[in-house]
Amino acid sequence: MPVASRDVDALDPLPDSKLKEEDQAYLERHGIDKLLTDLMSNMVQLKPQDPLQYIIDTLQFGSQFAMQEPGTGLPEHRKGKLLDLFRVIDTDNRGKISLQSLEAYTRKYGGTCISQQDLASMFTDFRPGQDNLVTQREFLVFFSKVSKAMPNAAFDELIRDLMA
Structure with a gap:
């Protein structure tokens, strides 16, 4: 029985x-070659600290806003x-927040x-200093851990909810 011809065979x-x-x-x-070359460079x-997040943020926001802070990776x-x-x-613009202000x-x-x-438990998780106040740095470190696995949309929603 003869084998039927396939279209792919004619290519x-x-x-x-x-x-x-x-x-x-x-x-x-x-422009993909330049984009990927610049991204890898x-x-x-x-x-x-988080290369995958860096790639996502570079594509979404540009390299300037994708840069990650060395200490927190934010x-x-x-x-x-x-x-x-x-x-x-x-x-009160002291650069520190207390449990009372929270x-x-x-x-x-x-x-x-x-x-x-x-x-109060959450405040302890911020790891306040001996003065029992949370600095901007401690605040950023806490939220860098909390938000590490969050996609940008979920992070933005969290911030909107916290600022609403």
Whole structure:
């Protein structure tokens, strides 16, 4: 019984060099070759703590806002939003927040969604200094751990909820 002819058998195969040329032309036409080269170069130079998040943030916000703070690994766009939140809680502009200022903030914006006991426990998780005040740095370190696995959309929603 004769084997039926297949459409694929009628195609002329492109030589590997021709495929490579077409692929290269596509990458160049869309600027992907430069984007990936720059991305890899920046990653090797900056060595971000979370390379995958750095790639995502670079593509979403640009390399300037994707840079990660060395101590916390927070990308600049997240750090800025957290500092805005910190300043809202730090009503006396000391650069530090107390449990009382956090309680006042949650009473005003958080309603009854968190108990005093849970709030005190959370405050301890910030690891306040001997003065029992949380610095911006401690605040950023805490939220860098809390938000590490969050996609940007979930992080933005968290900040919106905390600032609402």
